[in-house]
Amino acid sequence: MSRSRKRNWVKTTIGVALTGIMLFPVYWMLNVSLTRDQDMRKSPPDLLPLHGTLAGYRTVLDEQLPYLGTSLVIGLGTVVLTVALSAPAGYALAKLRPRGAGIVNFVLLAAQMIPGIIMAMGFYAIYLQLGLLQSVPGLIVADSTLAVPFGVLIFTAFMSGIPGELLQAATTDGAGPLRTFWSVVLPISRNAVVTVSLFAFLWSWSDFVFASTLGGGGAHEPITLGIYHYIGNNNQQWNAIMATAVVASLPAAVILVLAQRYVAAGVTAGAVKD
Amino acid sequence: MNQTTQLSDHRSEHVRNGAAAAPPPAPATKRLRPTSTQWAAWGFLAPVTVYLALFYAYPLYRNLDLSLRDYTVRSFVQGDAPFTGLANYRKVFADPTFAPALVHTALFTTVCLAFQYAIGLGLAVFFNQNFRLSATLRALFLVPWLLPLIVSASTWSWMLNSESGVVNAALHAIGIGPVDWLTSPSWSLASVIIANVWIGVPFNLVVLYSGLQSIPASLYEAAAIDGANAWQRFLRVTFPLLRPVSAITLLLGLIYTLKVFDIIWIMTKGGPADSSTTFATWSYQLGFGNLLPAFGPGAAVGNLLVVVALVFGLVYVRTQRRQALS
DSSP, X not given: OHHHHHHHHHHHHHHHHHHHHHTHHHHXXXXXXXSOGGGTTOSSOOSSXXXXXXXXXXXXXXXXXXXXXXXXXXXXXXXXXXXXXXXXXXHIIIIIOOTXXXXXXXXXXXXXXXXXXXXXXXXXXXXXXXXXXXXXXXXXXXXXXXHHHHHHHHHHHHHTTSOHHHHHHHHHXXXXXXXXXXXXXXXXXXXXXXXXXXXXXXXXXXXXXXXXXXXXTSSSOOHHHHHHHHXXXXXXXXXXXXXXXXXXXXXXXXXXXXXXXXXXXXXXXXXXXX | OHHHHHHHHHHHHHHHHHHHSOSOSHHHHHHOOOHHHHHXXXXXXXXXXXXXXXXXXXXHHHHHHHHTBOOOHHHHHHTOOOBOTTHHHHHHXXXXXXXXXXXXXXXXXXXXXXXXXXXXXXXXXXXXXXXTTHHHHHHHTTHHHHSOHHXXXXXXXXXXXXXXXXHHHHHHHTTOOOOOTTTSTTTHHHHHHHHHHHHHHHHHHHHHHHHHHTSOHHHHHHHHHTTOOHHHHIIIIIHHHTHHHHHHHHHHHHHHHHHOOHHHHHHHTTOSTTTTOOHHHHHHIIIIISSSOOHXXXXXXXXXXXXXXXHHHHHHHHHHHHHHHO
């Protein structure tokens, strides 16, 4: 008994060490974001931010807030558009079984395989004619293409788990398909809505390809471009660059804490109940 | 995600079989819904269908159109570029960048896949032992996958910086001279591969871990009773039973890795001297990277990439369907 417990501790120690190695770049980002300008080129570099400074974060507050705001607006817009498109589609594919569903499923799968850079070039040609380049709505639509196929997939899997009797009962009570969807299906699918929203937000927040091709040079640029300009200008203020990177990573951290549960719920709902 | 694709595929197969079958069989007629439900179903599907047509099919069509015409900046705005057939494709094939881009794309993809899969599998087997804190640590491993690519890429850029990077400092500490990771043509491809492996390991870990969970413990017990040691158990039980999941992981990884653009562009811009150029960065370089954009050839390179991705995509769909049916 004591021997197996001891072995367990050895494994935990190894696990912690491996995680430490894996997360070292993340730690390094934090460390550099707190390093003073004069220590930036020190050799060897300080492994701990002993002379820590918040100068980098002050620069973020001074220069990057508009970028962060734009990214927030684009992210929320992408979430609304993605859920509005994929939830009804998921309901139809899961419960109403339309003819031709196989084709829609296949197209959604193929859509996920198209490289973003190709989509970006097509969007560029279209937006140039429509005058949508460097506009927030244009970026929302483009970013939503990253999340809609995934959203339909999650909603379909989740909604297949809703018992048919429940929908039958709603129909018996005189509810039409629209009302059934709005008052019965959607409230039950709360977890799927949260999962899809979180990932849609994360992907649009992280998007660089569409931002740099469709959003570059405008009045409203997202945070990924804010960081990219910093690097591109041969800026030597790496504490400010890394501080921006830390701030840009916050949504990922939030998702890791919150979505863990929701993602697990979504996947098991799809896998177990069907 | 894997699970869910499999399920929906399986279902649609059923529906299609039901609809395609001759009328007599009872199950098929039972499955057929009244027309009103069909109308409702397509009502709910209509937004996404229109969306797919407008924002996937149409950009793809425009991209194809771009690649078949001789565009200049002026005709790009006016939309009257002359049709030139496959001239852009011929130009691309004859370009001195074509061969290096092809080699780099192949190298980048295979090396990344091999390391991501091997490390991911090793970690999945390790975490499958369920020790204290294993769930928490496994969750932390997801961080690199969740971070915005620009964040990972710029962090790696600074870590690999020739003069002030922590990697060269560590090498110096063990007596190895500085390496020009990002600025020397012989190391730039290796650098972007290292960064991309780091980003891809979590995905492999998660999918392979879920595959390991479905292998019944009784098989391991039986193998242990037969006197198999840990390595033999891995080779004879784990690895063969994980083959379907491995195939899916590798195929999806292949499709994702072919698409990688952000990491390479942010870290090296495909340079120095095209030493880390892949098809994805070359396409961007042609279309957006120069003062004088070459949209036609850029679109042509992009379309070659689409064809390759879709070919492997079809392999993926077939593999998955076979697994779902068996």
